[in-house]
Amino acid sequence: MKLEGKVACITGSARGLGYAMAKHMATEGAKVVINDIDDVSVSNAVELLRNEGYDASGYVANVASKEQVTAMMESIYDTNGRLDVLVNNAGGSLRTPKILDEIMEEHWDMVLNVNLKGTFLCSQAAVPYMQDGSGGSIINVASIGGRTASIVTGVAYAAAKGGIISFTRRLAKEVGPFGIRVNAIAPGLVISGDRMQETWENMNDVEQNSVFDEIPLRRLGTIEEQASVVTFLASEDSKYMTGTIVDVNGGRFMG
């Protein structure tokens, strides 16, 4: 198994893409830590994974709170004696408007805080525990919306995900000498749960067809197709890769 004995923390993983990533890494032998903002959904996700025989635990924390993420990384390290993989997945448009005129300051702050600041805070808190020479892998979840102008999301999301891409490259340079790798995936549109289903259904036929027209593989991707790339980036299979942005989008954007 590719991640035998490794400890992986996946933020925002009670559902959606994060849950699929946690499950995929667990199938490869990782001990996974499910993080999310509410107690009930974290417990449910942990129970689901344990019922399938996987090694999972949970930690409730808001990734935009320095105090909470610092305590979370410390607790993970104290419990397991190691921290090998961090996936900065918590984020999204968080139901904020996409039209410029409708984006309030609090919408901007929320999207930037969870997506970009959360990625910074979690990475900053995790890196000291990855510096023991055993290697570490940070995988940030960007988006096609940070790679190119997308009709699906607004400027706050685009700015946050574009920021994550620059953050990924800069941090990779800084922590590479310690054997820590930092990469990002940039997913295209994936129906990851009810919210994305709603977003997709709220798009009219013209908008939906314009998405398909742009995808050489002519379909939306699945959550498992994102998760398997994250597992690859977490594993030794990608041990000479750092600072890369992997476009997982059926060819819709080619970086």
Ligand SMILES: NC(=O)c1ccc[n+]([C@@H]2O[C@H](COP(=O)([O-])OP(=O)(O)OC[C@H]3O[C@@H](n4cnc5c(N)ncnc54)[C@H](O)[C@@H]3O)[C@@H](O)[C@H]2O)c1
């Ligand atoms: N689904 C897509 O089409 C798509 C495309 C590109 C990128 N992404 C990115 O993938 C990631 C996951 O997306 P998803 O579609 O699974 O979304 P989702 O809404 O289904 O899941 C996001 C999870 O993050 C959690 N979360 C929100 N704020 C948090 C906080 N402050 N602290 C901790 N957890 C928090 C939510 O509770 C939720 O469980 C996001 O970063 C998103 O931007 C998704």
